[in-house]
Amino acid sequence: MTAGILGALFVKGAFLAALGSAFFYYRGSRNHHAIVPLARMSFHAAVIGLMSAAAILLYLILTNQFQYAYVWNYSSTDLPLPLLISTFYAGQEGSFTLWALYTALIGVFLMQYSMKREYEPEVMSVYSLILSFLLLMLIVKNPFEFIWDRFPDDLIRTGPIPAGVGLYVLLDDARSVWAQYPAEGKGLNPLLQNYWMVIHPQILFVGFSAMAVPYANAVAGLMRRDYTSWIRVATPWLVFGAMILGLGIILGGYWAYETLGWGGFWGWDPVENSSLVPWLLCVATIHTTLVQRKNGAYLRTNFALSILTFLAVLYSTFLTRSGVLGETSVHSFVDPGMWVYWLLLGCIVLFTAIGFGYLWVRSREMPLQPVQHSIFSREFALFLGAFALFFMAIFVTIGTSSPIITTIAKGKASAVEMSYYVKTNLPLGVIVAFLSGLGQLLWWKHSSGGSVLRSMMPSLGVAAAGTALLAVFATEEPAILLLAFCAVFSLVANAQVGYGIYAGNPKFIGGSVAHIGIALLFLGFISSERYDEQKTLTLEKGIPVQALGYEMTYKGYVPVDRDRYGFLVEMKKNGKIHTVAPTMYYSDFTKGLMRHPDLKNLLTRDVYVAPLSLEEPTSGRREQALELMKGEEGTAGDLKIRFRDFGDVDRTAMIEGREFSISAKLRVLESKSVKPKDVTVTILGSQSGMKPVPATLTTTDGKSYELILDRIMPDREDPSRSKVALKVVLPEDPSVPARGETLVVEASIKPMINLVWMGTVTLVVGFLLTIVRRIQEARQIGPSTES
Amino acid sequence: MNIKVIVAIVVLAAGLMLGVMNFMESNVEYADFNTAEQSGRKVQVKGVWMKDLESGFNAEKAQFTFYMKDDNQRIMKVVLEGAKPNNFELAESVVAKGRHESDHFHATEVLTKCPSKYEGDAEAVKNTL
Known part of the structure; x- marks a missing residue:
């Protein structure tokens, strides 16, 4: 119990220390250098406090302390260790803790980094302020809340403690107030019980945390009227943020593809969009800062974009964490309460005011650098590319905010369809793909049309040939053809330029490699999303079905991982056999059926099988129920059945608990016959229960009926009104097909989806190479030489 | 210029x-079954699933059929292209996106609105004591 109180204290202490650090650093930046060591100490104190709080939370989760609301809400005793760790960030309190923790840890590196570049007081004052706001969130949304504080009416009692109440804790000894608490947690959402969830949120939150650094750098630059060299200090962090966040986004996409069964890796879901927008802005910033390095233009643009990148992180958090999106998405957004809502909104307003307020004040004294470049220059290509990325970010933001916009405009929240995102982003994607190739071929300042054209020849040629092939073999929309053309062009152009750079100065190859990654991603998107073949298959057990070029057979189910079942589907092609096992199970947590797809990753394609439902076997014989009074006649199929009387019951056997039987005497008449038959149907009774014994009846034309005594309903007052309930199984009817156990799946082929994963790896490598180069550059130049 | x-x-x-x-x-746009029928346009209709009426998955067509009552108490057959949505049993209301066809509402997507986490929690906490 004390651990949680200690944890909450650590959070509060860390908040005060971070706030103090922000203040002391700010004083330090106003020429009170003596105070800087104190600011450093405060920051370190905040980091240690937060780390301690996080360690306590992890300890509470690992030791199943369900007296804490958070642990109870997201964990349970049956979770294996990796999943227990991932419950740390399964809820809002925990994921804010993780975000704050990574912000703090990055801050430790940032402090060292900016100290060397004499940028520490300004950068760290802004950064500490950001950290303190994240910590304030943890005070409002306390991860260490006791469960009886959340449910006081249900758990807190007064008076003597009755025996056998289970787990309880005495709150007030004098007034005998005590609280019960659970011995088991609610458990982790099965969608999150997945190894991707152990790694993917961590990477995303490192990315989110890293986005605060360019903001801090930009504001620091404004504070000390340094409008140029702050960029060199900020660039490695921009690239680092873009790399980590990009990786997190793709991993999230893979989780959706592999676990959620979306059928694709991207669904334009608010949660996905909310990490995409900061990434787009961050990448746009990387490109516009390149121009400023070269010719000093875009001073204001670079400040604005750096500030905006972080604001996009805050706005995204607001959208997905404040409950404003309500139920317009497949993710369910828990309403966290008014406090979080207003705090997040306050955060956005404050950091917008600081960033853009400072920019507005300073922009009047910033030198106006006229933009001097021709259309045939790398600067212009960079500018246009950044512009397109910026507009992508705007369109995605507008789409994601649709529930808010429509609430204001129409009074009722509604989300946009996926087609909105495709239609708005496709033309911009074409521009980005084209420029990512062209920009690399152009020279700074000015390129002569002829030389550019000459250097473009190989890539244009390959792209034209590829696109022509595509146009011949697949009917395709012009927009997609154009995107394919631009992607191939960019791929070849960057390979060509990259080779040239590699021969000259391999250190500078990062940009080309990253662009090759982007081109591969584009091609992967086109091939896997546009050329996927999809089919709903009804697979009866053991019977092969030809589909999508495979012979698919459902082989039955096997238990996998605890109480889940995998449904084995065998896929045969050219003598090779692959087996996939999509799973379906009933989840107590969601009170519904959970379905997870399975896929076979082949070199040129994925075969993706998503389960829809399992149909019980049907025999093809229908059943008919009859209720007959004594002497009454009923019809079933070709039979007329009359209930004559009950058979004799051995009452002594019944009382003594020996086996006994209840029977009914029937007279059955075929419609095509005149001679009735007498049939007796019985129920055998024993200590283990009642079991009907079916009576089979074959008619003169060879059809087989089954008569079953279902129930007897004796009438004690008037025995002549006693009834029996019969079930008659009718003979096989060719119009009702007999069918074994049947699995219904949605199978699809995703051609060349490996291009997406290849592109991701290439992109990350490109970013890494760039970070190395930019860190070296930031070290060589240093702040004092330019500012 | x-x-x-x-x-x-x-x-x-x-x-x-x-x-x-x-x-x-x-x-x-949001609408009810009446306006959906009149306009014939793609709309989304909010309502509740009529659990007592028949519902089921057609394996051949891969469609899930159920009955839904909109806010005007009109009951309509809904045919969803796909399997029964997750959390369907748990949902306190559902939103069907699609358009009206001759005798039913043909939905391309059905979203489920689940009870707010904290409403169900007081009950859940008692169950885990």
């Missing part, structure tokens, strides 16, 4: 126009 600036403004304005039009077009 500079010709480049004019071109830029025109491109910008056209882009924004397209964006706005797209936004309006892809924002599916």
